[in-house]
Amino acid sequence: MRVIALTKRILQQLIRDKRTLGLLIFAPILVLTMLHLVFNGDDYVPKVGLVEIPEAIVDQIDTTDAEVTIYTNENDAQQAVHSEEIDGYILLDDATTSAVFLEGSDPSVNSATLRWIQSAFSSLQQGESAAQFEIDYLYGSSDMGPFDYFGPVLLGFFVFFFVFIIAGVSFIRERTTGTLERLLSTPLRKWEIVTGYVLGFGIFTIIQSTIIAWYAIYVLNMMMVGAFIYVLLITLSLALTALTLGILISSFANNELQMIQFIPIVVIPQIFFSGLFNLETISDWLSWVGPFTPLYYAADALRDVMVRGHGFGEIFVNLIILFGFSLLFMLLNGLALRKYRKI
Amino acid sequence: MRNQNSCISIQHVFKQFGKHEVLKDINLEIEEGEIFGLLGPSGAGKSTLIKELAGLDVPTSGENYIFGERMPTLKLMERIGYMAQADALYEELSANENLQFFASLYGLKGKKKKERINEVMQLVDLSDHLNKPVSNYSGGMKRRLSLAIALLHEPEMLILDEPTVGIDPVLRKSIWDAFYDLNRKGTTIIVTTHVMDEAEKCDRLGLMRDGELIAVGTAEALRNETNSDTIEQAFLVYGGATS
Ligand SMILES: Nc1ncnc2c1ncn2[C@@H]1O[C@H](COP(=O)(O)OP(=O)(O)OP(=O)(O)O)[C@@H](O)[C@H]1O
Numbered sequence A: 001m002r003v004i005a006l007t008k009r010i011l012q013q014l015i016r017d018k019r020t021l022g023l024l025i026f027a028p029i030l031v032l033t034m035l036h037l038v039f040n041g042d043d044y045v046p047k048v049g050l051v052e053i054p055e056a057i058v059d060q061i062d063t064t065d066a067e068v069t070i071y072t073n074e075n076d077a078q079q080a081v082h083s084e085e086i087d088g089y090i091l092l093d094d095a096t097t098s099a100v101f102l103e104g105s106d107p108s109v110n111s112a113t114l115r116w117i118q119s120a121f122s123s124l125q126q127g128e129s130a131a132q133f134e135i136d137y138l139y140g141s142s143d144m145g146p147f148d149y150f151g152p153v154l155l156g157f158f159v160f161f162f163v164f165i166i167a168g169v170s171f172i173r174e175r176t177t178g179t180l181e182r183l184l185s186t187p188l189r190k191w192e193i194v195t196g197y198v199l200g201f202g203i204f205t206i207i208q209s210t211i212i213a214w215y216a217i218y219v220l221n222m223m224m225v226g227a228f229i230y231v232l233l234i235t236l237s238l239a240l241t242a243l244t245l246g247i248l249i250s251s252f253a254n255n256e257l258q259m260i261q262f263i264p265i266v267v268i269p270q271i272f273f274s275g276l277f278n279l280e281t282i283s284d285w286l287s288w289v290g291p292f293t294p295l296y297y298a299a300d301a302l303r304d305v306m307v308r309g310h311g312f313g314e315i316f317v318n319l320i321i322l323f324g325f326s327l328l329f330m331l332l333n334g335l336a337l338r339k340y341r342k343i
Numbered sequence B: 001m002r003n004q005n006s007c008i009s010i011q012h013v014f015k016q017f018g019k020h021e022v023l024k025d026i027n028l029e030i031e032e033g034e035i036f037g038l039l040g041p042s043g044a045g046k047s048t049l050i051k052e053l054a055g056l057d058v059p060t061s062g063e064n065y066i067f068g069e070r071m072p073t074l075k076l077m078e079r080i081g082y083m084a085q086a087d088a089l090y091e092e093l094s095a096n097e098n099l100q101f102f103a104s105l106y107g108l109k110g111k112k113k114k115e116r117i118n119e120v121m122q123l124v125d126l127s128d129h130l131n132k133p134v135s136n137y138s139g140g141m142k143r144r145l146s147l148a149i150a151l152l153h154e155p156e157m158l159i160l161d162e163p164t165v166g167i168d169p170v171l172r173k174s175i176w177d178a179f180y181d182l183n184r185k186g187t188t189i190i191v192t193t194h195v196m197d198e199a200e201k202c203d204r205l206g207l208m209r210d211g212e213l214i215a216v217g218t219a220e221a222l223r224n225e226t227n228s229d230t231i232e233q234a235f236l237v238y239g240g241a242t243s
């Protein structure tokens, strides 16, 4: 019953604090929307120069996906690259050898330019004899964009980030306003305090993750081939670890600002191991950290469900590990509270 | 060796924060049904001692017994009403929500809970402001609400850290009347205070200075012993200040 009283109070406080409530729900939505627009914007149209290319060939090139300029000598083309009028040019010495010169300062522009040159000239050189590959995908499809791949990770990350901050800050506030001491002067047990917090924020988190996941999947059209309920289950267990970790970390901070200082240490590094970057290319010096970060498991499970369409069988190990993290953090929280009351 | 009647027994209590010795060999018996006042300059260690009695801290060495049992236990804490020196209230919530919350923590429910909330709010003269958010309360109102919360579960013992700071004389008098009322019903009350006229209202006083309990007795006894007219003077004499 005392736990319920605590849960109720936390929810009352959250509802009263409209700004925090808004931050928890609309900030992730806003950031996800912006990322969606950033990643799924128009494809880059490379500006390519053609130098000394016979007109017969030029006529055959498909110039729809690029801005093509024709130069009669290489010096003019080079000038144009220097003044950034074009991203690169192609020089055809004879029918077989060709040279490509790129401006080169932006890798994404480079690859877009090269991709266009490759496709334009491959059809040209091989003509009808070119072997046509039929490409099939085990998971995903050719329409899958970077947002679809990053999306599950970002979804997990934002839920983690915001729950971590709010739980930590509200526990710090409980300490600095003296209400924690007041609570501990009642016969409330330490595990009851931790449980009350978990339930109070837990209920709120269910609502929050549902809204955010729903928005990402059904409004932003993030790729989603699995079941929505699993996405909820994963974000919820991730939120639980964020909550218990936030409360735990808050006992090492004396005020809100110090809590914020933990973000680059505790939260940001988790992104590196969540699959946003290829795990196999991370230096061995660092890659062992991955399995100790909750986001690693949540992102993996989210991608399993959203991109690969897997079900409970594939994600339940990750879920158990996430719950294990929460349980561990809860126990440590109980110990940390000993600082304020011995029994 | 404990006194039969005493419901608080403090035995050789020391408390150290790092190198700083805050309580030095405190020995004190407080009897059931007493109003006991702890007096002393800022930093003397009153709050530290009182927190140990409320179960929030433990002595570095020595023992505190309450109702014959060694502190701290949750069972004992249920029988104590504690009011901290700083108001510990949830400012976003209304007074009523604060009261509801703490009442539930002490296991009050239903009609009884509602009754008690009305009673204590009447006692501190805040009935008209029951549904106001605490953030809109004045300093003295917050103090009174804190007191009301400490009284909610009708504890056998009240431990109050400067309960009347920031409360005007008229209201202070009515709060003290309430203390007497509770006391007559058998509640033991321990208060810390800086206000000398309040000290006169206690059955017995303990004077603290630099972590030591330098004198214990009735206000009258303390005055007589030091040939002073007021507690204030007696305090100065004990404190080593020569008048
Ligand atoms: N948690 C703590 N850590 C370190 N020192 C502390 C702690 N709590 C109290 N002290 C020190 O103990 C001493 C006594 O503090 P205490 O709060 O008991 O004084 P007090 O008699 O209640 O004073 P006041 O009348 O100003 O409330 C002070 O010097 C204070 O700095």
Ligand SMILES: [Mg+2]
Pocket: B046, B047, B048, B085, B161
């Ligand atoms: Mg004090």
